[in-house]
Amino acid sequence: MLVQDMEQIFQDKIDREIKIEPKDWMPEAYRKTNLRQISQHAHSEVVGMLPEGNWISRAPSLKRKAILLAKIQDEGGHGLYLYSAAETLGFSRDEMINDLLSGKAKYSSIFNYPSLSWADMGAVGWLVDGAAILNQVMLCRTSYGPYARAMVRICKEESFHQRQGFDALLVLSRGSKEQKAMCQDAINRWWWPSLMMFGPKDSESTNSDQSMKWKIKRKTNDELRQQFVDMIAEQIKTLGMVLPDPALKWNEARKHYDFGAINWEEFWNVVKGNGPCNKQRLAARNKAHDEGDWVREAAKQYAEKKRNRAKEQAA
Amino acid sequence: MSFQIIKHYYGDIPEENSGSGIEKKEVVKTAWPLWEVFIRSKQGLDHKHAGSLHAADAAMAIENARDVYTRRMEGVSIWVVESIYLHASNPDEAESLYEPANDKIYRHPTFYQLPDEVNHM
Ligand SMILES: [Fe+2]
Ligand SMILES: [Fe+2]
Numbered sequence: 489m490l491v492q493d494m495e496q497i498f499q500d501k502i503d504r505e506i507k508i509e510p511k512d513w514m515p516e517a518y519r520k521t522n523l524r525q526i527s528q529h530a531h532s533e534v535v536g537m538l539p540e541g542n543w544i545s546r547a548p549s550l551k552r553k554a555i556l557l558a559k560i561q562d563e564g565g566h567g568l569y570l571y572s573a574a575e576t577l578g579f580s581r582d583e584m585i586n587d588l589l590s591g592k593a594k595y596s597s598i599f600n601y602p603s604l605s606w607a608d609m610g611a612v613g614w615l616v617d618g619a620a621i622l623n624q625v626m627l628c629r630t631s632y633g634p635y636a637r638a639m640v641r642i643c644k645e646e647s648f649h650q651r652q653g654f655d656a657l658l659v660l661s662r663g664s665k666e667q668k669a670m671c672q673d674a675i676n677r678w679w680w681p682s683l684m685m686f687g688p689k690d691s692e693s694t695n696s697d698q699s700m701k702w703k704i705k706r707k708t709n710d711e712l713r714q715q716f717v718d719m720i721a722e723q724i725k726t727l728g729m730v731l732p733d734p735a736l737k738w739n740e741a742r743k744h745y746d747f748g749a750i751n752w753e754e755f756w757n758v759v760k761g762n763g764p765c766n767k768q769r770l771a772a773r774n775k776a777h778d779e780g781d782w783v784r785e786a787a788k789q790y791a792e793k794k795r796n797r798a799k800e801q802a803a
Numbered sequence: 804m805s806f807q808i809i810k811h812y813y814g815d816i817p818e819e820n821s822g823s824g825i826e827k828k829e830v831v832k833t834a835w836p837l838w839e840v841f842i843r844s845k846q847g848l849d850h851k852h853a854g855s856l857h858a859a860d861a862a863m864a865i866e867n868a869r870d871v872y873t874r875r876m877e878g879v880s881i882w883v884v885e886s887i888y889l890h891a892s893n894p895d896e897a898e899s900l901y902e903p904a905n906d907k908i909y910r911h912p913t914f915y916q917l918p919d920e921v922n923h924m
Binding site for chain 1: 835855857870893
């Protein structure tokens with residue numbers, strides 16, 4: 489069969505909403521795009537544990553500490569679901585981890601910002617997880633089966649993440665003058681980077697359509713971003729705080745909130761490795777990996793020893 | 804500004820833009836095998852495929868599966884099997900495998916139109 493015919497059959501399946509599974513034929517570019525996207529998503533979950541890990545030992549109460557630990561453990565699990573999905577596309581876990589540790593692979597830029605106060609744990613849960621959820625809810629219907637299944641599992645766990653974040657901010661927003669200021673400050677610092685999480689404007693894209701055509705993505709960056717702004721602009725009223733954007737305003741004609749211009753230069757700078765914490769994050773991952781070396785080795789040796797012993801007994 | 808903007812989404816950042824400055828290391832092969840995990844969500848139900856993970860041996864696979872797949876009481880029993888021992892049908896042969904079942908509608912109860920008095924059968 490000609491490749492063109494194969495591609496036609498493939499596109500036909502996509503159009504009929506039939507999921508693509510690992511053993512099915514797929515265009516090389518589809519495989520690569522999925523592999524890159526899923527592995528970067530996995531790396532984002534894993535690196536995303538770092539800014540929050542920063543506050544485990546300093547959480548203000550045992551309850552908050554337990555919640556934070558549970559949330560971070562979830563993120564580690566999300567990374568694992570996604571690595572498994574990426575592996576079905578023929579790239580080993582070791583190679584993926586190596587690409588992350590060497591700096592070759594990318595992860596979401598948001599995690600290259602520092603978490604400076606306890607209020608950041610609230611802002612991260614509410615804004616960063618909130619933004620991620622919109623993206624992930626859409627991805628539950630993505631065309632690659634293993635990715636979609638991982639997303640369904642992840643989405644089940646995510647809503648607790650956003651709610652605990654909002655809950656933490658709510659307490660601060662009703663607290664002392666200092667606590668209120670802390671709450672507002674965290675929102676100020678995390679708002680714009682959260683908007684950048686959705687990626688460049690649709691109008692600045694060169695190959696926007698392929699991912700939509702293959703139904704890897706079903707909404708554009710700007711659609712998701714608008715959805716996020718509309719959601720947060722309403723929710724913040726409950727906190728009695730403000731978003732750091734003087735241009736934010738309800739537009740009756742559009743039935744959406746208008747918002748100000750995003751600083752894309754900052755975005756690209758962070759992507760290119762010059763964000764506030766890029767080096768620190770990778771160094772932390774490398775350190776953790778190196779220090780775990782002997783554990784992995786010992787487990788491997790132990791499993792081998794047990795196998796050999798079982799063989800001897802059988803003989 | 805002269806950089807080329809490529810459309811990408813959260814989780815899909817082009818790798819050309821890498822700039823961490825960390826040297827590429829040798830790929831260290833951990834070589835822990837891959838395991839498939841099956842979970843019984845409730846006594847009386849089948850074990851259902853939940854996902855996969857890497858582990859050095861079966862005991863570790865079960866422990867990891869508990870941590871990863873049953874943090875919210877999703878299961879009461881776990882099976883793990885090394886992925887290399889799974890055999891699957893070939894999707895290219897799907898037609899010849901499953902097509903013959905298509906024209907045997909008499910295998911379904913709805914094929915039989917019975918008088919109203921007994922149609923609840
Ligand atoms: Fe997550
Ligand atoms: Fe999360």
